Amino acid sequence: MxxxxxxxxxxxxxxxxxxxxxxxxxxxxxxxxxxxxxxxxxxxxxxxxxxxxxxxxxxxxxxxxxxxxxxxxxxxxxxxxxxxxxxxxxxxxxxxxxxxxxDATYRTYKYYVATRKEPFNRHYAWRPYNALDFDKMNEAARTLFDYTDFTSFSKLHTDVKTNNCKIMHAEWTKVNETEWVFTVQADRFLRNMVRAIVGTLVEVGRGKLTIEGFRKVIENKDRGSAGSSVPGHALFLVDVGYPDDLFI
Structure with a gap:
C-alpha cells in the first residue's frame, strides 16, 4: 500500500x-x-x-x-x-x-529578498547590496511565459532527458516595506533553475541586463550566459499539486 x-x-x-x-x-x-x-x-x-x-x-x-x-x-x-x-x-x-x-502537476517556489539589513530574517531572505528595479524585473519575468526550454537556467551535467518546462506563474510582489518575494510555478523545475532565474532577474534589476538581453539569455540555451545563482537559504518550496483521483 x-x-x-x-x-x-x-x-x-x-x-x-x-x-x-x-x-x-x-x-x-x-x-x-x-x-x-x-x-x-x-x-x-x-x-x-x-x-x-x-x-x-x-x-x-x-x-x-x-x-x-x-x-x-x-x-x-x-x-x-x-x-x-x-x-x-x-x-x-x-x-x-x-x-x-x-504525478505532480505543478510545483511552486518562493524566493525572498530583503532590501535592508534585518537580523530576524537573515536565515530566510537574501539581501543584495544594490538597489533593484522590481518593475523591470517583473517585466523580464513575464518573458518566461514565451519559452519552454530553460537550459540556460539548469545546472550542468544533470541526468534529465529534457530541459523543457511550462512556467505558469512568475511574479515579484512586495511583502512589506523592506521585503519582496518572487513566486514561480511550473509543471517541473530543473536543478538550480529557480536560483539561476532569480540571479539573472537581479541583473535586470541592477541595470546590467536589458529585457531583450534577458530574452537572449534564455534563447542562448547556455548556462554561462545567465546570471549567478542566488544563495539557497532564501528559497522555499511552498506547494506541490496532484490530480484528485490519486487519493483513496
Missing part, C-alpha cells in the same frame, strides 16, 4: 533533500524515522530535490508499506521521532501507482 507524506522543513542544517554521502539530508532523516517506527527498512521518494540550505513549507514524498496504516497515528509518531526542523503535516493513502515526483 502506498502513502503520501506532506511535510515541511527548515533546510539550514541539511545538505538538501536527497541522500548525500557527505552530510545529513532530509530524505535520509525521514527514512530513518519511518524505518524506526515501522520496524523495517522504508524507502522514501520525494516530489523533487531541494538543494543544500533550501527550505520547504510543503514537500510531498511517498512510501510503501505492506498493510493499512492509521494515517493520523503515523503523522503523530513521526513528529515525535523527527528533529524540530522537520514536521509532518499529514499522511494520506494513495493509489498503488501514485508517484510523488512523476
Amino acid at each position: 502506498r502513502y503520501f507524506i506532506y511535510l515541511a522543513y527548515d533546510g539550514t542544517n541539511y545538505h538538501g533533500w536527497q541522500i548525500q554521502p557527505n552530510g545529513d539530508s532530509v530524505q535520509e532523516t525521514l527514512m530513518r524515522a519511518l524505518s524506526t517506527f515501522l520496524r523495517q527498512e522504508i524507502e522514501v521518494v520525494g516530489a523533487g530535490r531541494t538543494d543544500a540550505g533550501v527550505h520547504a513549507r510543503l514537500m510531498v514524498a511517498h512510501f510503501d508499506f505492506g498493510r493499512e496504516l492509521d494515517c493520523m497515528m503515523v503523522a503523530d509518531k513521526l513528529n515525535r521521532l523527527l528533529p524540530p526542523d522537520i514536521a509532518v503535516y499529514e499522511v494520506k493513502r494513495v493509489k498503488e501507482d501514485a508517484h510523488a515526483r512523476f
Whole structure:
C-alpha cells in the first residue's frame, strides 16, 4: 500500500533533500524515522530535490508499506521521532501507482529578498547590496511565459532527458516595506533553475541586463550566459499539486 507524506522543513542544517554521502539530508532523516517506527527498512521518494540550505513549507514524498496504516497515528509518531526542523503535516493513502515526483502537476517556489539589513530574517531572505528595479524585473519575468526550454537556467551535467518546462506563474510582489518575494510555478523545475532565474532577474534589476538581453539569455540555451545563482537559504518550496483521483 502506498502513502503520501506532506511535510515541511527548515533546510539550514541539511545538505538538501536527497541522500548525500557527505552530510545529513532530509530524505535520509525521514527514512530513518519511518524505518524506526515501522520496524523495517522504508524507502522514501520525494516530489523533487531541494538543494543544500533550501527550505520547504510543503514537500510531498511517498512510501510503501505492506498493510493499512492509521494515517493520523503515523503523522503523530513521526513528529515525535523527527528533529524540530522537520514536521509532518499529514499522511494520506494513495493509489498503488501514485508517484510523488512523476504525478505532480505543478510545483511552486518562493524566493525572498530583503532590501535592508534585518537580523530576524537573515536565515530566510537574501539581501543584495544594490538597489533593484522590481518593475523591470517583473517585466523580464513575464518573458518566461514565451519559452519552454530553460537550459540556460539548469545546472550542468544533470541526468534529465529534457530541459523543457511550462512556467505558469512568475511574479515579484512586495511583502512589506523592506521585503519582496518572487513566486514561480511550473509543471517541473530543473536543478538550480529557480536560483539561476532569480540571479539573472537581479541583473535586470541592477541595470546590467536589458529585457531583450534577458530574452537572449534564455534563447542562448547556455548556462554561462545567465546570471549567478542566488544563495539557497532564501528559497522555499511552498506547494506541490496532484490530480484528485490519486487519493483513496
